[in-house]
Amino acid sequence: MALEIKNVSRTFEGSMKETLKDISLSVEQGEFICVVGPSGCGKSTLLNIIAGLDFPTDGEIFLDEKKITAPGADRVVMFQEHALFPWLNVMENVKFGMKMMGVPKEEQNRRAEHYLKMVQLWEFREYSVHEISGGMRQRTALARSLCLDGPVLLMDEPFSALDKQTTNKLRADLERIWEETGKTVIFVTHSVEEAVFLADRIVVLSDNPGCIKEIFQVGLPRPRRNDAVEFLEVRHNILSCVEREVEKFAKEEYDHEKMA
Amino acid sequence: MALEIKNVSRTFEGSMKETLKDISLSVEQGEFICVVGPSGCGKSTLLNIIAGLDFPTDGEIFLDEKKITAPGADRVVMFQEHALFPWLNVMENVKFGMKMMGVPKEEQNRRAEHYLKMVQLWEFREYSVHEISGGMRQRTALARSLCLDGPVLLMDEPFSALDKQTTNKLRADLERIWEETGKTVIFVTHSVEEAVFLADRIVVLSDNPGCIKEIFQVGLPRPRRNDAVEFLEVRHNILSCVEREVEKFAKEEYDHEKMA
Amino acid sequence: MLFAMLLLLAWQIIYTLGTGVLGWWKSYAMPSPLGVVESLGKMLGNGTLWKATAYSLRRVVLGFVISLVVGTLLGILISSSDYFNRNLKPFLNGVQSLPSVCWVPFAILWFGLGEASILFVIVIGSTFSVSLAIENAIRTVPPIYIKAAQTMGAGKRQLYLSVIWPAALPGVLAGLKQSWSFAWRALMSGEVMSAYVGLGYTLMSGRDLADINQVTGVMLVIILVGVLVDKIVFSSLERRVLKKRGL
Amino acid sequence: MLFAMLLLLAWQIIYTLGTGVLGWWKSYAMPSPLGVVESLGKMLGNGTLWKATAYSLRRVVLGFVISLVVGTLLGILISSSDYFNRNLKPFLNGVQSLPSVCWVPFAILWFGLGEASILFVIVIGSTFSVSLAIENAIRTVPPIYIKAAQTMGAGKRQLYLSVIWPAALPGVLAGLKQSWSFAWRALMSGEVMSAYVGLGYTLMSGRDLADINQVTGVMLVIILVGVLVDKIVFSSLERRVLKKRGL
Amino acid sequence: GCGSGKGEGTQLRMACFPNITHAQALVMKNGNILESKLGDEYEVTWNTFTAGSSEVEAIFAGEVDIGYIGPVPAINGNVKSEGDVTVIANAADAGAVLVKGSDSDIESVSDLAGKTVAIPQIGNTQHLCLLNLLSENQLAPVSAGGTVEVVAVENANLQNMFDQGTVDAALVPEPWGTILTASDNVDLLLDYQDIYLNGDYPVAVVVVRNEYMEEHPEVVEEFLKAHQEVTNEINNNLESSADAMISELEALTGHAYEKETVLGAFSRTNVTTSLNQEALYKFADTSYEQGFISALPEDGFINTALSEQIAADIGE
Ligand SMILES: Nc1ncnc2c1ncn2[C@@H]1O[C@H](COP(=O)(O)OP(=O)(O)OP(=O)(O)O)[C@@H](O)[C@H]1O
Ligand SMILES: Nc1ncnc2c1ncn2[C@@H]1O[C@H](COP(=O)(O)OP(=O)(O)OP(=O)(O)O)[C@@H](O)[C@H]1O
């Protein structure tokens, strides 16, 4: 599905400043978009608005020409904070969304097993949420959102709690799934390397207010290798763009401190 | 303070296997220890046991010869999941621990301001916890734990939700604080690079059951640069050790899948 | 058990001291463990107690079940709309403060004398408590759960059944305990209204006869039923619910 | 306001239809808005209503405050020890089910006829409800908060004051609402025990005289007080507490 | 209990119901007659109760010294306290009628077979009277294997129930007999003198706590004098006494009775201090037979010597 973000702004009540300002972006069907930017710049807010969980104070978002007003199963979300249900065990959590969407029982079991094995949690399927580690929760949430097989996938730092090796594996898995299914993916990350590895285009958000600073087209062929020279070059370009952003931010704070 | 971990094992009720098995480690006063290992191997559990929040089913831990039986302010913990209090705002959260320890009001304000500026959240000091982003919560928790100025600092993936640039800054800040105060730090991370950057020694945990696979002495002079050749070499050594660990784990799961 | 024994012992000692040596009370004004046992024995012997307990239990269970259904619907109604929340909820709180006894004239007017009337008093005495419990539990459900379910395509009904309900369960259980107490108390008022068999009736006739031992005996039975219901229903449910969540 | 108006209108219509055209009820058996207003007017005019409300409010507030203190301590006791939790809690649930009226003989015996007696009935009628509310809210506090505070060196007292109390607050508030209703209901029983001034007494004498308008008038006053207390105390507290937490 | 405080002021704690069968109490309270009779060193307090059980509890707790009360609670109080409560005077006789729904085909007591009859409370005076009436007419309540359904209904709810037809007849105390028969749906079936012993049975009596009697015989005597005087006053000047009662009742309940109702009630109630002891003992016997009480009253349950003496002195 294609996504059209049109001049979206968001100001929270009680907040002095705009969190998002005039964000416009056209995402094509099947595109893999990564969003990077300093902590607190509005990445999660943007994702929430696309998901229909938050509303823009200005502007609109269209999904295949239809205006987004409410959350729906056509846009599967993987939250930054796992959002697993504590009254369900790992397996039940993974199957939850499929149940909601009326996937037949057998198919539920099949998919749940498949994705739980992919995230290496099949053994732990009967554990309660409070009995698994932070990284395991994140992987459960990942399995849950992949199971749903929606046309748009919104992911908010899905690998942040995982070690490098697990991340590498799951990143590759995700890429494969995306290639096979042609989903549209919006992927928030704080790792530029990850973004370069996965994205068709990378959106760099700036802070204060959060607006699009630059959009990079990552022209590298897939599968990408993070030690290839081209890779490192693209990474470097984006990194320096992001870095300036963060530095500006840090400097502002510093100025504040001096003034205070 | 020196920490002596003696043959610690931990098996959870209802779990089929040992989560930690026979962990022994002597940590000297002022040492910086990093713990790495695959997701779910027991890093957080070990930290909890040192904190006195969980108990070993076998073995003991001594802090300066005194056996650990309960949590205490001599071991400040920064949790993997931020554990901020939702009924307090950012500033109040940061001051909470100091209040508990009876730090004078003015000193509380001074330190809170200092550390909030360090984590770049001074502007947001009056925000509620639900009004700040995931990374901002993590930074608030960091400020809270640094404010306490305890002799032992136990940190569980403190930078996992932050972008690279912010992480770099805070990492350097942490290193400086550590050098200045001579705290003993146990630092769990899933980034080997981070471990090599910070640690005096790196403990690699293996999975299933979680036991110490290897302990690396990082002999590099500080401040370390992550593009120095020696740095990359050490990192490579450890990475390959960890990698084998993860692969073993992945393979096991794979075998399971084949068998199933 | 040990605990109950200790209480009993303390009671006997206070009784002996208070009515005997110290002369605080007349022996007939204060229940004595022995007298209560005797009174209970008599009521058990002639079958009144069994019958009364059975009748009362049936009424209270039936009434409570109706309250659950009605109260839950009402609770969902108030929590689903801001308008009702602002206007109806404080009103419920006010109505819940009314003593059951003031519904008696209406019960008789609308339902005549008989079981239906008693049921009405029970239902009206506990329904709003159920609603308030449900409403509050629903309102404190962390929004992230609801958001998560919505993005997985949960409809309104599914949201209530699969997310809000289980998430609110611990709070609901706590509230329902109180509603159960309200139901019992209303039952007592209801049973006094039209004298038939029932614990409330036995209690009041004990009072009318100035038989403090019978009053205390019935009180003990009510407490015992409460304890059993708590142990068998509420506590065990609670334990299961909380354990699963690691609380 | 609009809501209340609509209710009133509906009532008048039902009354007119039911007693007039359809002849379901006799006009004296069903309260009429006009009759109730008249009755209220009369009671306001001769000052009984003000006095009764003032007396009742004073009693219930005083009793509730005592219940809060005692109930909170008891609640903390039960939640702090597994032993008490298993033995005392179900017992409290049983005691809470007792109708207030059965405490009347004991109130008279121990406290005589007067304010102390009424207070006793209120306190015993709502304390255990407070305890159950507190206990439950404490038990559902996420353990991570307690752990976090412990590692920051919070002592037992600090833990209760700075962590458990604020974390449990939303649940406690929900429970206290119910306790407040219990207190009101107990007040009614207490006031009937030894007739003085008070809303309960006015209500009961209205009942004894088959003056359905007076009964309804007093009911409305009780509801109104309940609504006001809810709006001024509970709802506003709740809103503040929940808003801060983003609920 | 706390006993009765001696010292600077001796207490007299009175009890009554806001109920016209406690006529003397209402008049006394309204005119502060006891206070003026006893003088300043005595402190008189009035407690009003709406149920005999509460009053008995208060007497047991030593919180009430002298009380106007129904005969049945008086018997219960004596039995349960093993003699610590004594009846020292009568207050009123009769004051109850049997009424029926206008639509019903009941013509006499024997027609009550298969009907539902209401009484105010299980085991009270009216209940005992009804049981006696039934057995005289070879009837019995359902609970005793008979055909008459006896239900306890608060007086205030009777009108409703007659309207709805849920009860067919009721044995009610005054003023309810007057109030009910004034409505369209209820008719008189048996008048007050036909209920029991030609109306010569107590409906309200005066009891005293024995301890108090022993400690303050002088107060009890003064009280009994006042009781007699007020009784005479009521019988002689019913009109003005009725006004006093109405205003006292209004003060106590916030409800003003029609004067007609009060006068109607007194046409069926005999306000008197002289007690038909036999009737009281018969109540006790019936209660005992029915299992409402576990023992018969102690000897000395009734001690009206002083009251009779005073009646003789002052004149009735
Ligand atoms: N309460 C519990 N009951 C049963 N098993 C538990 C419990 N808590 C933790 N475990 C198990 O212990 C293991 C280690 O968990 P821990 O949280 O220590 O992992 P970790 O190394 O911190 O992982 P991560 O990097 O993902 O945070 C996991 O397999 C988990 O399932
Ligand atoms: N409810 C709210 N009220 C006020 N401000 C809010 C609210 N929610 C978010 N914000 C503000 O919006 C900004 C962006 O938040 P958001 O969660 O989108 O950041 P983010 O880019 O996802 O950061 P991170 O990488 O740390 O997760 C923050 O400054 C935050 O304080």
Ligand SMILES: [Mg+2]
């Ligand atoms: Mg975010």
Ligand SMILES: [Mg+2]
């Ligand atoms: Mg962990």
